[in-house]
Amino acid sequence: MPRMRLDKLLAHLNCGSRKEVQAMIRAGRVQVDGAVERDPAAKVDSDSAQVVLDGQEQRYQAQRYYMLNKPAGVITASRDARHDTVLDLFPEEIRRGLFAVGRLDKDTEGLLIVTDDGALSHALMSPSRHVYKVYEAVVEGELLPDAEARFAKGLTLKDGTVCLPACLERLAGEDAQRVRVTLREGKYHQVKRMVAAVGGTVVQLRRVQMGGLPLDPELEAGAFRPLTDAELALLQQPERESV
Numbered sequence: 001m002p003r004m005r006l007d008k009l010l011a012h013l014n015c016g017s018r019k020e021v022q023a024m025i026r027a028g029r030v031q032v033d034g035a036v037e038r039d040p041a042a043k044v045d046s047d048s049a050q051v052v053l054d055g056q057e058q059r060y061q062a063q064r065y066y067m068l069n070k071p072a073g074v075i076t077a078s079r080d081a082r083h084d085t086v087l088d089l090f091p092e093e094i095r096r097g098l099f100a101v102g103r104l105d106k107d108t109e110g111l112l113i114v115t116d117d118g119a120l121s122h123a124l125m126s127p128s129r130h131v132y133k134v135y136e137a138v139v140e141g142e143l144l145p146d147a148e149a150r151f152a153k154g155l156t157l158k159d160g161t162v163c164l165p166a167c168l169e170r171l172a173g174e175d176a177q178r179v180r181v182t183l184r185e186g187k188y189h190q191v192k193r194m195v196a197a198v199g200g201t202v203v204q205l206r207r208v209q210m211g212g213l214p215l216d217p218e219l220e221a222g223a224f225r226p227l228t229d230a231e232l233a234l235l236q237q238p239e240r241e242s243v
């Protein structure tokens with residue numbers, strides 16, 4: 001039976017930092033198995049205890065799943081001596097065991113799944129599963145008139161790398177040229193290299209969807225929150241056949 005401190009459990013459940021949840025507990029806002037518990041150090045069984053904060057049951061998940069809106073300027077790694085990483089955006093209490101599913105470039109923003117579920121990560125990244133990813137990019141330069149058709153056919157990059165069929169859409173914009181790119185694979189710098197192959201230069205890139213899961217538009221850059229059960233199901237659902 002995994003017993004752990006109540007404050008640790010609530011921080012784990014992303015109810016706040018360790019300090020914040022300690023204040024909540026002392027203020028009498030937390031009930032354990034029907035009784036108010038004011039001791040942050042009280043030991044609870046994280047599998048079976050019913051923990052309620054402000055009237056809302058907080059369920060312990062053996063595995064944790066977060067949606068992060070990755071900001072530009074941090075690298076997708078667990079730890080780095082020289083650069084801030086996406087995991088540095090998570091408080092110490094909940095960071096342990098977490099990793100990012102896949103990788104976004106340092107200057108890319110947007111949807112990144114952070115979890116401790118290796119099996120889900122493996123399934124989402126497996127080349128054979130072809131999970132699609134949707135990006136929006138600001139592009140400079142003149143795209144070839146038949147850029148969309150070239151994406152749809154499957155581009156060959158300048159170094160000879162062959163890409164699976166993908167989708168390029170030009171989005172209506174004011175002065176900037178914006179495109180949406182949907183891919184079913186994740187090669188190194190793939191969007192930037194594919195756009196370069198049809199005459200453009202990506203100057204801003206943001207992932208807005210992964211599989212069936214869209215980025216929450218309310219989630220500010222640098223912020224994260226746990227996935228809801230419905231969102232997790234969207235990630236786990238089988239892929240559509242084509243982009």
Ligand code: URA
Pocket residue numbers: 103104105106108188189190191192193205
């Ligand atoms: N394609 C890129 O070029 N960069 C990313 O970060 C993701 C996809």
